[in-house]
Amino acid sequence: MTPASRAIDVATLPRYGFGHRSLTWWGTLGLLAIESTAFGLAIVAYLYLKGRADEWPTAALAPRMFWANLTTAILLVSAVPNELAKRAARRLDLGRVRLWLVVCLVLEIAVIATRAMEFPLLNVRWDANAYGSVVWTLLGLHTTHLITDFGDSGVLTLLMMSGPVNENRFVDVAENSLYWYFVIASWIPIYAVIYLVPRFG
């Protein structure tokens, strides 16, 4: 390579960016790819075991749906403040971001509570048979995501209250909302598998 004769000046480029401009956004996508694969394989395993079983659900009543439906409802509702938080973040509107983050947090607490009520209503223990094991695994996997994102949002909210604040915090808020969308989206198939398949599948 011969010595440089020309230059490209990047001094005037922005120092942060949302969405596909942000490295952490891509990192989050990678994480989602990994977790979707895990969810997908767990569901495939569920159907594989179902295919081999004579009786499904095995030696158990189908799970009762009340709390699960509530969970689903709250999750879907939580998409709204989630979206609003993201938009506020893109506007660097600190006040709104705080507001909607708090709303999200409240809803996440509610979801975790209803989720806790779900386990007993599965009507089967994880150590009863393979059906129980795989159902508890699926629900457990998703619950882990609820809890981790709750912690994530919690810390983020705290940061927005106390500082230090700069543009990149708002990028984090936007990406946290992306992750929460994944938590919502991944719940739909898992809900269908756990609660609908034993009834109608």
Add this chain to the structure above:
Amino acid sequence: MRGQDLAADPRLEPAALAREARLLAETWAQPRGIVGWFSNTDHKTIGLRFLVTSFVFFALGGVLAALMRIQLARPDAHFLWPDLYDQIFTMHGTTMMFLFAVPVMLALGIYFVPLMIGARDIAFPRLVAFGYYMFVFGGIFLYVMFLLNTGPDNGWFSYVPLAGPAFSAGKRGDVWAQLITFTEVSALVVAVALIVTIFKMRAPGMSLNRVPIFVWGMLVVSFMILFAMPAVMLASSWLIMDRLVGTHVFNKAQGGDPLLWQHLFWFFAHPEVYIIFLPAQAMMSTLISTFSRRPVFGYLALVLSLSATAFIGFGVWVHHMFATGLPQLGASFFTAASLMIVVPTGVQFFCWIATLWSGRPQFTVPMLYALGFFAVFLIGGLTGVMLAAVPLNQQVHDTFFVVAHLHYVLIGGAVFPLLGMVFYWFPKLTGRLLDNGIGTVAFWTLFVGFNLTFFPQHILGLEGMPRRVYTYPAAMGWGGLNLMSSIGAMTIGVSMLIYLYNVAVSLRRGEVAAANPWEASTLEWATASPPPPFNFSPMPTVGDRDPLWSPDPQPVVVGLATDKREVLVTQLMDAVPELARKQPHPTIWPFLAAVAVSVMFVWSIFSPWGVIYGSIPIAITFIGWFWPTDGKRPQAFEHDVASGHVQERAV
């Protein structure tokens, strides 16, 4: 790519450049001292540690192999007793696959991908450091347990029910399953970092069709890791749950199925082979191109072959299960898929031959390894074709024929190019060249020893010797070939010692290397050997596939901050500068987080409560990790927003 004139830009005056380099050296310096050592997040330092560590495990795995070959050298031998032998062959397989082959490829990726794409840093340096410590702790955990007579003893595939709670007493099975989790976490985070680096941090002008083949290889492999490793993590977690909390996922009597384990395991473990092998193929293209003094022939074909292999690699796992009594038709499908993989591999062979044909091949030591790959890997590939045929597979499956095949593929296909590539990159890593004479000797000893070890094993397999037996009766007449194989194994050991000696000597007295001792074409050779902590100053841009061979001068990048760790983020497709990003500074939190996670992993094989209580320190360390140090008080920030200057600019 346009840019203004040198005259117009005082920042390109030699004096200015020298000053910039000085400032950057301060900005990008890593902390010193013991704490500093654990806080280091320089991708080159971490990559080098990754590399050295995985070679240490390679040595350990080799010693285990030598022990096995001593035991098998004679029939009815009593050198090792079966309980220990089972632990040793399990440790050997596990070490080589999880603690050497994959990490070593990732290590080279961590070190060289940013250099080859002209970036100042890897995308998530802290995450990569975390991945490194997870890998080290996993390996230490495995070997400590082995010394405590708790080494896994169910094979690197840990088939249930043998590895399940009913037939594997104690904690040996859990140790294996948890080591998997350690190494997979490590590989996954590194894969994410590599993908993002390759997507978003390429030098201006390095559009996707100008990305070096090795970088393509690492990209494809990182994606394979993303989709393959969750399978085995799920499976091993279920294994631990079956063993610890009494789930029944693999218990046939309660609706579980032992074959579900095999499906999940091989859905990971077959792609795993390509995760190891594809970077090696990419290395081949690099070596052959460099030492044939011409751009590699059929760039597009090579890239497509790598990707095609990756795709098909996910569709062939069942050919490890032909003996489980599958329906005929399904089996034939997987035969076809397995044979299909030969096509992209063949294409690469032909492109390499074309490159040699139309180039000016030089017999340097790396080139020797590349040519050795041709001979050795070809045999492994062809026996692979045989194994894809269901009837033949049913005869030789789980015999020494397969042992021979997989070593021809993994040593011939991966270790040969790897050793060549280490020889090639050694000057960049250390600033000194390895010795050619010793290198040549090491190569030929390896080549002879390797074939002496593994070729006879084909015959042993056909004569009916199964794998994983700790001994065999003299009456079977397998003694001669086994002895030959054991002698060969010792020869391999000798060749490794010679290579090591070469490294040791050259580190001290080796010829000092210039920036580009091989006159190679890719960007890692555009900076000093070894590279400065900031990799490049000024940052290069790229006009074609072989920038260092291109006659026309390329513009350089100016305007990145020298007082903070700024990197350039470019567009995914054609690498047009998008924004400048401030990289996180070095910190010890990733190390502490890795400690916390390791504690939780080890705890959880003894008690499920380990998962609950163990998560608390993990949460704390991760908060410490991600807690920002830059920014203003909220009021101040809001004031800035109001007054309109939010975007902090470079000075």
Add this chain to the structure above:
Amino acid sequence: MRRLWLVSVAAALIAVSCEREARRYRDQPQAAVPPDGVRLTTLRPGGGNDIAVSREAPFSDNAQAMAEGKRLYSAFNCNGCHAMGGGSIGPPLMDDQWIYGDAPDQIYSTIVQGRPDGMPSFGGKIPDQQVWELVAYVRSMSGLAPFDVKPGRNDDIGARPSEARTPATGPRQTGHR
């Protein structure tokens, strides 16, 4: 000082896990009781530990042997009377009630000598090593074994949580109820 502490911890670790993981296939405690001694004992009122007195149990911390004991427990049809430990014809073995004592040697004697009201004498029938493996397993049923040594679930219709998941019971009285 600190080094000493580290060393002792390491030593303890090694001792514990090595014993847990050891594969003791060739431990052969000498036969505890002469065959004729066995037949006598079934005629005697229970409680006599006088024959196999105060010998330490070879397998009390050994996972492999305990698992083997579990296999033999059903192979030799102990569950015919004691069920999966819940007890039916014979007394339960999961609880902390021990009519003839919970010490390894006491359980050993109970198996080898037999006890009144139905417990047959297995002396001379079950080889000594296997008796000790059974002893180790029987103790694990009621939590008298280290948590990391107890067997996991079987690959069969598990009637109850495995020994590994039954908590250790509190201080237990031995001797007659």
Add this chain to the structure above:
Amino acid sequence: MNPVDIQSALHPAGPQAAHIAWLWWLMLSVCAAVFVIVLAAMGVAVYRGRHHTGPPADEAAMRRAVSLATGATVVILIALLFASVWTGRAIAALGSPTPLDVEVTAAQWWWQVEYAAPQPSNRVTTANEIHLPIGRVVRVLLKSTDVIHSFWIPNLHGKVDLIPGRGNVIWLRADTAGTYRGQCAEFCGIQHAHMALTVIVEPEPQFEAWLVKERRAAEAPQTPEQQRGRDLVAHGSCALCHSVQGDGPSAHLGPDLTHFASRPTIAAGELENTPENLAAWLADPQRIKVGSRMPATGLRGDDLQAVVAYLEQLK
């Protein structure tokens, strides 16, 4: 037969192994040819590259060559695929409405072999040996009582796994009389290395005679020593695991001993079945086959001799 060949995939003694051996030789020759050609091409390329002077090679021509070679690869692969599928069909074609039904049950670390019969009394149970009549199609039912094993008699056919909870089937036909060896081919624990099966292929009459002999109850002990041995076996620790049809014990944890003396090996092929080996085995099984389920019996001196004498007359 040369000892090397009694467990060899390249010395077929039945149609299936023959088909597979044919496929092997076909693939070997094709692959060898490919190997030579590719390496030659590489050698020529290197030589040409180093010594060629004059104009650089014509990229278009090279592109054509590479596509041609790729095409050839595809053709060869398709051919091999057909060969493989054809062989698979040929193997599967072996069948019969009236096969000889044999049930093989694997356990750590030995084989139980049962010959089905209309009336239960005629069922024959033996261990670690399988007798096959020449030319008769045999349907082997494969089961496992513990972990996954693999049933493999290279001279007759490829291997099929025995998986707990799943019954597998393998069809066999032996055409050449002789004694062959099968071995467990899936790692199944500490004694995976010592889990062999003696295969005796004999003409139909001998086979039938053997079946008839096996159906009989155990030989009654003759000498007083054998009497004592019988009592020790019937009332000692042997009785908890083994069975001897007739007046003997009837437990089924270990191999059936009814016709023990007529079997070629002890401990799943590890020892030749001689009185000395048997005595050594009974005295300390864990020294000979460490980890095996056979415990130290504690038999000593005369007792040991008596048991050996009894077992060795169970023809």
